[in-house]
Amino acid sequence: MTIEEGQEILLYVNEKKSWIVIVESGKKFHTHKGIVDLGELIGKEYGTELKTTLGLPMKAMPVDYLDHLERVSRKTQIIYPKDIALITLLANVRPGSRVVECGTGSGSLTSYLATHVQPGGMVYTYEMREEFQRIARKNLERMGLTKNVEMKLKDISEGIDEREVDAVVLDMATPWQVVDLAHNALRTGGRLVSFSPTINQVEKTVEAMRSKGFLAVKALELLMRTYKVKANETRPDMIMVGHTGYIVSGRKG
Amino acid sequence: MTIEEGQEILLYVNEKKSWIVIVESGKKFHTHKGIVDLGELIGKEYGTELKTTLGLPMKAMPVDYLDHLERVSRKTQIIYPKDIALITLLANVRPGSRVVECGTGSGSLTSYLATHVQPGGMVYTYEMREEFQRIARKNLERMGLTKNVEMKLKDISEGIDEREVDAVVLDMATPWQVVDLAHNALRTGGRLVSFSPTINQVEKTVEAMRSKGFLAVKALELLMRTYKVKANETRPDMIMVGHTGYIVSGRKG
């Protein structure tokens, strides 16, 4: 693959340092450790190594979805990849699925859902705060994932417009208040998955789901432990994200 | 949705008890708690509740992918949904992706990959043991997921046939021995993800990936904690799956 003018590329230094930039002839990119001339990359192969004026080596890499996802995550209230991945599985999201999401937030979960309902599916994503919707739209546009998303500026507690959807995914402060509406919107056998930081939200949501007759109601959380791997010195990292949120899931009976 | 003759349905009793059965007129299904007449369901709505001759209530639910996945998982050496979901994310699997997998095992990870490369993508899955391949094929057929899978009865260490693939996913005893081959098979920027139960496998795989020049090499594991939720009595479950395996990921530079 050859790098062309106008393309987004990833300038990769190491795990902790990399940038997404657009290649243009004559354009310089400034770092703390010197400057690179992006124009020189035009016509080169992806994977090409270049050096800044101060000698810092970098690689010109193709940008992919995960590069974008990492960057979204850093900007706003975050939902971690580990949770995004499992929520998507537990909601049984697949090509063609119609999924209601609330709230949109920064759009990171939206983007993953949108990826996996292709082709033919749709993510209907509700958000009350206009500025969040704007941020999310920008993120989705950057990722090329707007086609399978319908963004709604609306308080979901006033009603879900869709019917017979395959899944409802909630990442909001009061999910238990939406359980009835989610039940109405779902097809029989459809999945409700909710993500919340506190155990009290979990209690209320599980109770609401049970009393509405949801089947297979489960609550769980994922802890991700990262490792420092080195021959003869391997150990878990000392600092860990000890909590992100709990996941509740169930199925319309 | 109406239940039709010949369809697979899920007979759901509770979280721990449910069966996938085929509806046929005149067919009886026997449980420890009495018998149900499956033929009576023909023409009924999904969600219909029925009772066994001994009074056990059940629901006739549509069968979906997750129902099948749960059942695959119970049969052979297992890769848990939490790991399947995150491996798929870390491998950046998406519509159109071309993914090499080794080994096929029972096909549970294969089935999830195959779902998410649709349409247009392909999972090339290597397996040495014929009986495993046969089990996996049956599982994939049952799930309707054979179209995007190419099953290979071959020792992957003799070579990966594909080139410029987007991802290589390894769930095998000696992943470090395949790192070079994976590097050859991957396109620049493609992802290698490996799953292993022991920390020693992690050490060797990470070392092999680093010395081959893989970027952003990371090792991690997911711990899933399930909860017993009940108003005023909420607590984590006492017994937990404390370990499934470690996930190593990286990217061809």
Next chain:
Amino acid sequence: MTIEEGQEILLYVNEKKSWIVIVESGKKFHTHKGIVDLGELIGKEYGTELKTTLGLPMKAMPVDYLDHLERVSRKTQIIYPKDIALITLLANVRPGSRVVECGTGSGSLTSYLATHVQPGGMVYTYEMREEFQRIARKNLERMGLTKNVEMKLKDISEGIDEREVDAVVLDMATPWQVVDLAHNALRTGGRLVSFSPTINQVEKTVEAMRSKGFLAVKALELLMRTYKVKANETRPDMIMVGHTGYIVSGRKG
């Protein structure tokens, strides 16, 4: 050290199989794998290996406190060593400490507290159920730890008799109802530590402690992960005790 008639010894086969027995001349001990003559051990050194009639090797080991503690733990509702150890530290139990405990249960926590208040300290342990007290007394007698324990057959919610104690340790269903009484019983700077299985108990106890003016109120839990260690095959055990209970601690201001 020489084994003498009438002594308790540990017959050790492996980590999972060992028995505490009393050595008497002429006494036989029967196992699934044959018989040993305990009398033959008299006058032998500790550490002596013997064989059953069917060839199973065993070691005659001195019995210590931990051997007894493991056995107590198996019999009743259990408080795990990891929790016993940290509760004792957080309660700042030391030689001479006067500690109120409720409930006595099987006496396993009592026995650890009693060990570490020696000499001169005292554990005042409250229990309402006579049969529990009887079991606990037997356990403490067996361990030789009755001297520093005063066992009280009493509902603690009717009052704590002691004043100016150094610590109050609670392992009971409704600890929040005892927070006021504990406050009265403690000296300024004394520690209250409570152990409970549910998060709701934690919420109520923490709230009660805060509103009573306890300082440095903290809530935490310990997860213990055990490992299967073998060269090149090291990994955490697959099955884990995922939850025992939460520990709340604070200090009278």
Next chain:
Amino acid sequence: MTIEEGQEILLYVNEKKSWIVIVESGKKFHTHKGIVDLGELIGKEYGTELKTTLGLPMKAMPVDYLDHLERVSRKTQIIYPKDIALITLLANVRPGSRVVECGTGSGSLTSYLATHVQPGGMVYTYEMREEFQRIARKNLERMGLTKNVEMKLKDISEGIDEREVDAVVLDMATPWQVVDLAHNALRTGGRLVSFSPTINQVEKTVEAMRSKGFLAVKALELLMRTYKVKANETRPDMIMVGHTGYIVSGRKG
């Protein structure tokens, strides 16, 4: 209890802010939020609240061992209270125990061992680095715990001087090299407990212990999860210490 001139007290603001100071007439204590006159506390009760010149409220609390332990922990390479507590239990440390420790480090584990071998027991603690020993000695003096400690400025790999000890506790880089020496030093049935940050150290130590014939060899680790407790908003803390070290224990056969 009355505060007297010359006494150490704890000035407590909140969980995160407190100082150990010595009360002297005429002495001022300066904080970011104003000044307090320590002399005014003489003759007052412990628990007295005072205010800085800028209105910050504080409590004058008695200082206890845990206050000192917290402060030791912050200064050097740390062994956490959760590990100190369990190591002490697993080493079966009790009044009268004779314990070999290596290395002394900052003396925080030493101090806990020394507390619990009273009366009549002894901690023989080895340390090669003179400045560490000096720091540890100062810490132990401050805690009043020197009586049951013998500090040795010596490389333990040159030999353990003691015989028939009840426990050997290792917190050093190469514990496996000391397993033979520990075996010689221990009495039959005595306990060896080792604490190490990497899994490779665990592997080597477990192998060395097994080949030396230690019984009941186990490896484990403790994860401590702290909670933010508030009615209706209870959740685990987001940032967690994800790893401190592994504990290996066994018993001389």
